[in-house]
Amino acid sequence: MRLSKSDIEVMADIHLATLKNDILPLLGRSFLVKFYTYINRSNCESIYTIRKNNIVVAACIVSYEVETLMKRVVKNLFFSLVFAVLMMLFKKISFFTYVKNIFLSKEGVRISGTGIVYIFVSPGFQNTGVGTRILKEAETLLIKNNQKQIHVKTINHKKNGAINFYLKNGFIIECSFNYLGREYLFLKKTLQTN
Numbered sequence: 001m002r003l004s005k006s007d008i009e010v011m012a013d014i015h016l017a018t019l020k021n022d023i024l025p026l027l028g029r030s031f032l033v034k035f036y037t038y039i040n041r042s043n044c045e046s047i048y049t050i051r052k053n054n055i056v057v058a059a060c061i062v063s064y065e066v067e068t069l070m071k072r073v074v075k076n077l078f079f080s081l082v083f084a085v086l087m088m089l090f091k092k093i094s095f096f097t098y099v100k101n102i103f104l105s106k107e108g109v110r111i112s113g114t115g116i117v118y119i120f121v122s123p124g125f126q127n128t129g130v131g132t133r134i135l136k137e138a139e140t141l142l143i144k145n146n147q148k149q150i151h152v153k154t155i156n157h158k159k160n161g162a163i164n165f166y167l168k169n170g171f172i173i174e175c176s177f178n179y180l181g182r183e184y185l186f187l188k189k190t191l192q193t194n
């Protein structure tokens with residue numbers, strides 16, 4: 001089911017509140033809204049949500065083609081992206097180095113297949129089982145779509161609670177890698193039919 005415009009706005013707000021150091025929030029709320037509008041109509045991505053009183057409180061974004069996502073976003077949102085980057089440059093010159101490194105970086109691992117792009121739970125609902133529930137719902141639908149495996153990457157930092165969350169939910173650490181001066185973990189889970 002496609003999301004409404006107001007669902008997308010709420011998702012952008014939760015993303016901003018929960019993943020402040022991620023690249024998309026750096027590009028601004030307006031770009032985030034455009035990003036989710038694109039994801040919402042994409043055939044290569046699915047958005048799973050959990051609602052309370054009909055308002056989105058958690059989302060899990062899965063891509064069946066992680067390897068092409070960035071390219072598709074740049075292609076489809078080119079002018080919005082350029083505008084967002086220019087606005088950022090005016091605000092923060094160090095962002096230029098960040099963007100430059102994205103294009104020049106040779107580090108990282110090649111990730112392809114079906115993966116979690118983002119999963120987040122509204123701060124007031126975290127640690128109450130909502131994240132586990134949305135992950136399970138996404139996995140059930142992926143199994144129905146004959147997906148055998150799912151992966152995710154996350155920052156390797158002791159303050160990153162998501163690592164514990166993924167491990168508790170059956171993900172296994174495959175490797176760690178460095179990207180843009182940050183250490184990441186690459187985790188995988190085999191999806192099992194019961």
Ligand SMILES: CC(C)(COP(=O)(O)OP(=O)(O)OC[C@H]1O[C@@H](n2cnc3c(N)ncnc32)[C@H](O)[C@@H]1OP(=O)(O)O)[C@@H](O)C(=O)NCCC(=O)NCCS
Nearest residue numbers: 018118119120121126127128129130131132161162164165
């Ligand atoms: C990571 C996140 C999605 C987990 O969802 P949640 O609803 O808070 O997690 P749950 O209540 O389902 O917790 C499941 C398990 O994971 C563990 N866990 C969840 N968040 C944790 C945290 N911040 N630190 C340590 N462990 C954590 C819990 O110990 C819990 O196990 P338990 O039930 O045995 O105690 C959520 O906390 C979140 O949105 N975080 C910010 C965004 C983020 O980091 N997203 C992941 C990167 S894209």
